[in-house]
Amino acid sequence: MIGKKQRTLTSKISSGNPEKFAFSARCGCKLPSLECALSKFPRKFFVSQQALVEIRDVNFSYDSRPILKGINMTFHKGKVIAIMGGSGCGKTTLFRLIGGALRPTKGDITIAGQNIHQLDQHGLYAMRRKMGVLFQFGALFTDMSVYDNVAFQMREHTDLPEEMIHDLVMMKLHSVGLRGTHALMPAELSGGMARRVALARTVALDPMLILYDEPFAGLDPISLSVVGASIRRLNNALGATSVVVTHDVQESLKIVDYIYFISDGVIVAEGTPAEIEASDKPYVHQFVHGKMDGPLPFHYPSSDYRQDLGVSV
Amino acid sequence: MPFIQSVQQIGHRTVNGIWRLGVVSRFFLLILLNSGASFRRFQLTLRELFFTGVMSLIIILVAGLFVGIVLGLQGYETLKSYGSESALGTLVALSLVRELGPVLAALLFASRAGSAMTAEIGLMKATEQLAAMEMMAVSPIARVVAPRFWAGVISMPLLAAMFSAMGVFGGYLVGVVFIGVDEGSFWSQMQGAVDFQHDILNGALKSLVFGIAVTVIALFEGFDAPPTAEGVSGATTRTVVQSSLAILLLDVVLTAFMFRGI
Numbered sequence: 132m133i134g135k136k137q138r139t140l141t142s143k144i145s146s147g148n149p150e151k152f153a154f155s156a157r158c159g160c161k162l163p164s165l166e167c168a169l170s171k172f173p174r175k176f177f178v179s180q181q182a183l184v185e186i187r188d189v190n191f192s193y194d195s196r197p198i199l200k201g202i203n204m205t206f207h208k209g210k211v212i213a214i215m216g217g218s219g220c221g222k223t224t225l226f227r228l229i230g231g232a233l234r235p236t237k238g239d240i241t242i243a244g245q246n247i248h249q250l251d252q253h254g255l256y257a258m259r260r261k262m263g264v265l266f267q268f269g270a271l272f273t274d275m276s277v278y279d280n281v282a283f284q285m286r287e288h289t290d291l292p293e294e295m296i297h298d299l300v301m302m303k304l305h306s307v308g309l310r311g312t313h314a315l316m317p318a319e320l321s322g323g324m325a326r327r328v329a330l331a332r333t334v335a336l337d338p339m340l341i342l343y344d345e346p347f348a349g350l351d352p353i354s355l356s357v358v359g360a361s362i363r364r365l366n367n368a369l370g371a372t373s374v375v376v377t378h379d380v381q382e383s384l385k386i387v388d389y390i391y392f393i394s395d396g397v398i399v400a401e402g403t404p405a406e407i408e409a410s411d412k413p414y415v416h417q418f419v420h421g422k423m424d425g426p427l428p429f430h431y432p433s434s435d436y437r438q439d440l441g442v443s444v
Numbered sequence: 445m446p447f448i449q450s451v452q453q454i455g456h457r458t459v460n461g462i463w464r465l466g467v468v469s470r471f472f473l474l475i476l477l478n479s480g481a482s483f484r485r486f487q488l489t490l491r492e493l494f495f496t497g498v499m500s501l502i503i504i505l506v507a508g509l510f511v512g513i514v515l516g517l518q519g520y521e522t523l524k525s526y527g528s529e530s531a532l533g534t535l536v537a538l539s540l541v542r543e544l545g546p547v548l549a550a551l552l553f554a555s556r557a558g559s560a561m562t563a564e565i566g567l568m569k570a571t572e573q574l575a576a577m578e579m580m581a582v583s584p585i586a587r588v589v590a591p592r593f594w595a596g597v598i599s600m601p602l603l604a605a606m607f608s609a610m611g612v613f614g615g616y617l618v619g620v621v622f623i624g625v626d627e628g629s630f631w632s633q634m635q636g637a638v639d640f641q642h643d644i645l646n647g648a649l650k651s652l653v654f655g656i657a658v659t660v661i662a663l664f665e666g667f668d669a670p671p672t673a674e675g676v677s678g679a680t681t682r683t684v685v686q687s688s689l690a691i692l693l694l695d696v697v698l699t700a701f702m703f704r705g706i
Contacts, residue, residue: 230579256581270576273568287582 183208183340183372184229189238191224198224200396202238206340211366211373213383215418216393225393226344226376230264231255242340260288263338263371267345269329271317277304277328278313284335303331306368307361323354327361334365340372341365347379355379359386380419384408392418471664475593478586488591489598496557496592497599501606503556504549508540508607511548512614515539519615520623529625533634536615537608541638541647542703545608547695550654552607553600554687558662561592562683565666566676574667589667593659600655601648608647646702653694658687 184206191199198221206212216222227233229240231247239246247258271280281300285291291299304310307327317325326346333341343362347355363386366373377383383390384404392400392407392415400407400415407415416422433439482489519535565588568574574584612634619625638644662683669679 232575232578259579259581262579264576264579266572266576268571270572272573272576273571274564284580284582287580287587 181208182206183243184374185239185241186225186229187239187241189225189228189235189240191221191228191233191235198396199228199235199393202393202396202398204391204398206372206374208372209366209370210388211363211375211386213375213377213387213390214393215378215380215383215390217378217418220393221396222376222393223344226342226374229374230262230342231259260284260336261339263333263336263341265326265329265333265341265343265346267348268322269317269325271320271325271329271332273317275317276313277309277315277317277320280317280328281313281332281335283332288336299335303335304328306334306365307331308357321354323350323357326350326354326358330358330361330365334369334371337369338371340374341369343373343375343377345377346375347377347382355382359383362386378418380421467668468660468664471667472660474585475590475660475663478583479590479594481586482590482594488587489594492591492595493599496553496561496595497603500553500556500599500603503552504603504607505610507548507552508545508610509614511544511607512536512540512611512616513618514614515544515611516615516618516623520619520625529619530629531633532615532619532625533612533630533632534637536619537612537634537638538643540608540611540615541643543647543695543699545611546604546647546651546654547691549604549607550600550651550658550691551688553596553603553655554658554662554691555684557596557599558658558683558687559680561596561659561662562666562669562680563676565589565592565663566669566671566679569667569669570671570673570676584667589663593663596659596662597652597655600658601651604647604651604654646698650695650698650702653698654691657690657694661687661690 182205184204186202186204189199189202190197202225204212214222214225224233228235229242229247231250234248240248242258243261245254245258247255250258271277272283275283278300281303282296285296285299300313301310304313307330309324309327309331312320312324312328317328320328330346341362346358346362350358359382362373362375365371375383375387384407387404389403390401390407391398394414400410400412402410407419410416410419515536516532519532519539520529523529523531523535565574568588574588577584577587616630620627620630665679665683665686666676669675
């Protein structure tokens with residue numbers, strides 16, 4: 132019964148009833164339902180001072196090699212936060228620590244008031260059901276169609292009837308502009324499309340926290356802009372908190388509320404996009420403007436150049 | 445010092461081998477503990493049964509037919525010299541049901557389905573699909589590994605039975621239809637000599653054990669593969685080599701227990 136109701140609602144939305152779905156009709160974005168309405172509210176509406184994620188004095192080492200040293204961060208509800216830094220600076224490790232895939236050698240990570248590294252397997256899985264993770268290249272299940280990929284979590288974690296799952300999947304795919312691809316296999320999608328399908332799958336269960344690992348890597352400028360806009364729009368629509376691990380400065384400055392820069396395992400700079408753009412800190416300046424040399428040296432540490440070339444000193 | 449170095453290397457490999465055996469045993473235990481979904485949502489196992497069992501059928505049937513034909517030809521030549529060609533049916537059936545059926549079907553299964561399982565799971569790991577599943581609060585052992593394990597365990601005895609049946613048909617074809625061995629004695633001697641419990645059930649038990657060994661090795665190698673092209677390729681090779689050796693070793697042990705009563 133619920134499924135039928137839902138189907139009727141969806142068909143009404145797609146036919147564009149001007150009275151009941153005034154938001155969709157007025158803006159012309161063809162976004163159905165609540166999602167369109169919510170995306171029109173000012174960003175500050177969603178930004179609360181309540182912290183969703185708190186990272187306190189986190190240290191992490193692989194064997195005896197320190198990767199992260201005394202990291203402190205706070206992610207407020209409704210915000211989009213970027214964690215930036217050069218390759219190998221420890222940002223992906225931090226990403227995996229937040230997801231509970233790694234355990235810090237020291238310090239705490241609290242999500243919605245719960246220290247995730249003190250949770251047992253059952254508790255961790257319960258927490259992960261409230262989280263969405265977008266992996267670097269989408270990590271779509273290659274043996275399932277686009278539709279089944281997006282429906283995956285709904286089938287695994289809910290008892291929703293298949294009719295309702297159908298409607299929800301179509302709405303999620305519609306929100307990333309790929310409703311027409313539902314019957315395709317991941318191998319038939321372009322890189323940008325695969326990333327957008329993965330985005331739809333990530334928000335399938337309306338998570339409170341969304342983690343993005345290099346969501347802009349390897350995308351053409353159009354796909355990059357579409358993915359960036361989708362991240363912001365979905366965050367606003369769901370009232371979620373998003374953490375974007377990336378080194379794409381220009382795209383991130385457009386969509387995020389706050390930026391942390393990590394270098395060599397420590398936070399070297401942080402601030403709003405405007406503060407970061409105006410910053411005269413050498414590291415931030417080098418990173419934002421893509422300078423070849425600076426605090427991050429161009430040359431890997433090596434012995435004397437003349438000595439390597441066999442030239443007598 | 446080369447002597448000390450080689451002793452060290454032998455020691456290191458032994459310890460590593462024992463450690464790996466422990467990890468495989470733990471993995472096997474984890475599969476059993478996470479098998480609930482494979483039966484509650486049997487369509488997951490059914491899907492894997494199609495890929496591991498049904499898709500292996502052609503190679504199993506063709507190989508069974510040819511092995512039966514060769515057995516018929518070779519057996520006839522040998523039995524003729526003793527004047528007991530009528531026992532051809534017995535020879536073909538006992539060889540297939542007791543030994544060749546379970547062992548050859550398992551070797552073919554390891555090469556065809558085992559290597560495919562390893563490559564698939566290895567690539568799922570390399571492309572972060574397993575990590576994505578874990579982050580979605582879905583256990584990859586329960587959702588990906590266990591259904592494949594049960595599909596392998598269920599399909600292996602069935603494939604071995606089909607291999608043997610096809611082999612018997614091959615022996616009949618060459619012995620009775622082409623050479624002219626008496627059809628009545630071919631079937632009646634076979635019926636009299638083959639015991640259901642001693643031969644058929646023991647053969648089925650062997651193939652069940654081989655099925656468990658092959659699928660556990662294949663799944664573990666895939667799950668443990670380094671997430672690179674080289675890593676997946678190495679894991680696939682190890683699956684075929686280790687499964688084949690495990691099948692032959694287990695066959696020796698099982699045959700000793702079943703047919704010699706050690």
